[in-house]
Amino acid sequence: MTLNTSPSRSPATGYDGTDATELLLRSQQLAEAFARDAARRDLERIPPRAEIRALADAGLLAARIPAAYGGPEVPVPEFARILINIARGDANIAQAASPVFANLEKIRIYGTEAQKRHYYGLVLDGALLTGNxxxxxxxxxxxxxxxxxxxxxxxxxxxxxxxxxxxxxxxxxxxxxxxxxxxxxxxxxxxxxxxxxxxxxxxxxxxxxxxxxxxxxxxxxxxxxxxxxxxPDYGRRRTYEGGFAQLLHSAIDAGIAWAAIEEGMQQARTASRPLPEARVKRGTDDPYVLHTAGRIVIEARAAELLTLRGAEFLDLAIRAFYQGTPEANRLLAEASVAVAEAKYATSEASLHVAEMIYRLGGASATSRAVNLDRHWRNARTHTTHDPVDWKARVVGDYALNGTWPAINTKV
Incomplete structure (x- = not known):
């Protein structure tokens, strides 16, 4: 059987040989650009085709391709920062593009050498393997x-x-x-x-x-x-597939929390009014507004740091997995637990932060034009992917009983 295995939509450009530091900078720059129209895209349900194309053209979708196949092989902690940045700009774009990262890791774990060369090459050239x-x-x-x-x-x-x-x-x-x-x-x-x-x-x-x-x-x-x-060995060999997928979700939720904070604080600076009882001239000097601002920043920061900690555990486990070291299974289990902690924290933080920003901006923050409610809607929708109570159970069972997470694709 002979079939055309190339996409009909010709890719533009892809990875250009830059390193992790440059890719991280590009993710920050693109996130700033994405954020400018994120509210309008949500309101009008505008497909972010050009934005996803921009991620590919910047080489960001190739971030995790191994160096042996011509990719940058960005370490997992730096990769997590990249995805947090993208989600900070627009969580829709981050989620719509994120399947490529899970797909490439699945190919790395289970694919043949020929499949790795072929599909990694496509992404390096700019093709979009972003579907799941x-x-x-x-x-x-x-x-x-x-x-x-x-x-x-x-x-x-x-x-x-x-x-x-x-x-x-x-x-x-x-x-x-x-x-x-x-x-x-x-x-x-x-x-x-x-x-x-x-x-x-x-x-x-x-x-x-x-x-x-x-x-x-x-x-x-x-x-x-x-x-x-x-x-063939699904469910019988411990891998990092599930932990990596959960890290993607954690990074997106962390990005949602930061996006909500940034826009909520901007609304407070430009539109909030102080209560007379506060005896201050600016809403941003109200002691309870300051308390709220500090509280949500601390929550978001803690969740982000747990995500980066999970990424560090995962990076160590992935290296041990491919090196075939004796402690690989233990490191994979520990990484799953660390990512479960991050997933719980980012789920809770993104939801709470996205609700609390209205204490910063007051009634003006509810304007349909500014569309701040999209952050809570994004968090509430995205965090339903996997019930976080199961994450807490995994963490608790490991802490109390030393029980490793089950071999599956969710933790």
Whole structure:
């Protein structure tokens, strides 16, 4: 079977050989640009196509590609800072683009050498592997999938439907999780313009409105063998896949908290009025406004530092994983716990901070024009991905009983 495996949308530019320091600077610059129109994009549900293209052109989507394959291999702590910056600019953009990072790590863990060279090369050249299609349409029970990959001549055929296919509407390729006819796990890197692929823009969440988290249908999509990644040891070998995915969510939530603080404080500086009882001339001198400002900064800072701490644990564990050192499993378990702590903290901080900013700006902060409520809506929507009570349970079981997290893709 011969199929066109290149995207029909020609990529522009990609990674240009810059290092982690330069990529971090670029993420800050782009975040500032993204923030300028973030409120309007949310209000009007404007797809951030140009912004995601800008991330690719700046080389940021290639941040974690290993040096052995021509990438910058940005260490996980610096990478977490990059993603926090992007989410600080616009959490929609960060979430819509973030599947590429999970996809590339999945390829690194499970892919063949040929698959690594091929897909890393595509991203380095600027292609968008930003699609993710993992959540089964109609739900998933105890790991059972309805999406299946079946042999078809010298290739395969993909059949199924997915919900919450984040980023797929903007992507050249989407990673689709499935089972084989024998019941094993697999993933397919599917060009989004392939016959049989239907991407439906039906995401109607109250927050993260422009993440393209709609449905996707795969109706007899033909695949060549190199597009299928088999995962024969799923659930039996401890990896960092789940911890890395949770770190992405933590970084996005941390970015939401900082975005809310920045805009809430700007609203306080420009529009708040002091109560007469405060006996001050400016709202920003009200002692209770100052108390609120300090409290939410401390919460956001603590959550961010826990995220960076989790990233440091994860970076150490990933190196041990690929070196095959004897302590790799222990380090992977410890990293999962550290990231679970970060996920709990960032979930709580993003929600609380996004609610508390109204104590800074007062009634003027509720104006539809400034759209400050998008921060709470983004946080509330994004933090429902994984119930944080399960994160606390994992942390508690490890602290009390020394129990390692289960081998799965969530912690």
């Amino acid at each position: 299609a993992a959540a089964e349409k109609g739900g998933k029970h105890l790991g059972d999938f309805s999406t299946v990959i079946r042999p078809d001549g010298d290739g395969f055929v993909l059949i199924g439907a997915k919900s919450y296919s984040t980023g797929t509407l903007y992507a050249d390729y989407t990673l689709v999780t499935a089972i084989t006819e024998q019941g094993g796990r697999a993933a397919a890197m599917v060009p989004t313009d392939r016959a049989g692929v239907t991407i439906i823009d039906d995401w109607d969440g109250m927050g993260q409105r422009a993440t393209a988290s709609g449905s996707a249908v795969f109706d007899g999509v033909r695949l060549v063998a190199s597009e299928v990644i088999f995962i």
